[in-house]
Amino acid sequence: MLPDISGCKIISGEVQLPPSKSILNRLLIIADLAGQELPPQSSSDSGDSVLLRNLLQRKPEQYYAGMAGTVARFLTARLAILPGEHLLTAADRMLLRPMAPLIDVLQSLGADITCLGNEGFLPLRIGGVNMKGGKASISGEISSQFISALLMVAPYFKNGLELDVRPPFHSKPYALMTAALMREAGAEVEITNNRFIVPPKLYHSFPSSVESDWSSAAFFYQLLAVARTGSLVLPGLKKNSLQGDAFAATFYGRLGVESKFTGKGVHIQYNPHQQLPGKIDIDCSAFPDLVQSFACACAALKIPARFTGISTLRDKETDRLGALYLELMKLGVLMSWDENRLELISFRKAKPVTIRTYGDHRMAMAFAPLHVLFPKLKIENPAVVAKSFPHYWDELKAVCIMDGPMG
Template identity: 30%
Template sequence: MIEIKPVEHIDAVVTIPGSKSITQRALITAALADGASTLHGPLVSEDTDYSSAALQQMGIDIDKGTQSWRVSGTGGRISEPDNDIYLGNNGTATRFLTSVASLGTGEFIIDGDVRMRERPIGPLMAALKGWGVDIESIDDTGCPPLSIIASGLRGGKTVLPEGKSSQYLSSLLLVAPYAERQAELQVDGEIISKPYVAMTLEVMATFGVEVGAAADFSRFTIPGGCYLPCDYHIEGDASNASYFWAAAAVSGGSVTVNNVPVLSLQGDTMLVPLLARMGCRVEQQGRGIKVVGPQTLESITADMGDMPDVVPTLAVVAAFAEGASEISNIAHLRVKECDRLSATTSELRKLGVAVDEFDDRMIIHGR
């Protein structure tokens, strides 16, 4: 049993590990670049370990130091692996590496754990087929394990039949410069988590590929080319930072996260303005963000479609607010590593918080 004792006051400055989302994207672009790149401050985690191990199976040399990784890109040349590529329950890596495998020659099997085999990937498969990729769900479920008989990307126009997962879209964008013909991508339906798509475009631009995008991200034109190697600095992870900002909010204390900038690539930093709406004081502090909690938190109504990873954080803060808070547009939480909407509701109820759960929203009744 672990005993957790409440603190009376928080006044802290913290440095957060690197962003997982940026690390995954920078790792892919560096692996596809023509030459060696150095990633400074990457996140070391199970997910990034799976990604880097899979890339090594595909012929990419990655030298991991304590503070940086040196990635020797192969200019888009992907080797056939000796064994199946196993990615656990890492949805981002599964979606990204599926497209990377399509650039190679030979057979690639992409697999994961029991939960990953329940997570859909059909829309990504459909879009890749539009670019000439021979890809199938081995169990015919629209989920991993996947078989890819790779011979490169044909390019031209393809359609992503839904935008409910920004990871599908980011996966396609990351590999599109290596298509035989200039690639065009159309997205049907509402696009969820647009900040993650913007992040992908920014990382691609830093590595030398500028993508033409419609303002609503429904259409993209991706020029052919090759990523340029570079030194890339990865900012702190905003999802991790959210817990520290939340601690300040619920305790009336002060926390500065000194390596997540105001002008961040990460959509999850938009939690900070929401905390301000609930009564927190927010300040830029050097290269970071400071949050000071109020005496009384106010309830909030928030559309969290673009920042699903900080929904649990906001839900906890809402439990300490006066009145009822509504968090909406979060149906996509149900197809994450677990059903995060149900899990958040369940854990809050265990702590005595009244929560109403719906298909795509939740209402938290604060104190």
């Protein structure tokens, strides 16, 4: 349930962030390939990770990926080398999200995959086989999840994998994260520019813990930036993180939120003396999941902004670019946009509004901090945060204190 933080006077406390969903889901696939399970301290109650863990443990005849793109795409590659015949399907929105680049490469490497509906989309019939592997090429424009899925199973191909990623290579940090986790688990990955070479060397070791989620942390950076006050401790985050979304610390540093890294995590504090930028222009192709948070923060602070490199937002849990445009309009933001750009131009007085979430967890969490400034703002279907951060509302309420002066 959405807490009322409109009367928040002090923002202070420690936020219990979930483990990184991106890291954990990759480790779940890697551990399953090695025939092992991750230790209990690596568990998470985020919907996507719970779903993937349960499917890997149960090994059902029919796999249902729900709305989870990582689950659907990672399982496509995993099931391609798992003996037996498997059916992979998903929720209606996921059935519309592209799968063709991944399917095509897997088939070229020896996979037995049949599309049961529209070609290049779920549902799929997958016959697990011993794949030969070899050389392949894939576009990096649609989703880095395709690249990560291929890389993770590549140590189990007879001839390994030499994968060339054709530019533009969106969300490349996620593929680099995958490669780093594979190395930690005992595989070898050689990277030269956009070429990944993985020899047939199997996994054998795993980290004992998972870093906290920078994607989730961004919304608490945003809270301090929008409220223009506050101090929070975010445990479990690393300065030199594998997560591309750690860029949130740099971005919100420009909006007055300072980061001090410790052995425990990061302490963030708003600096009221920092001058805000007159305009922001940023290429978000390496961290598109942060765009909703960034755009909402700039809208709340009335900072003109231009976000580019965001074409992949159209194929997320919802059309995030379209959804963001429609909901920011309700708050009086005048914008210009196309397939790869969103520009915040001017700002009018906001009216009481209900923000639609479109079934997207990040829509809910990106607009929630704005409630500090817009008391009559409401969020439709707040429970959607369960996908990645089930206790988000509890954490938000706990750090927003209603007594005392604000600022």
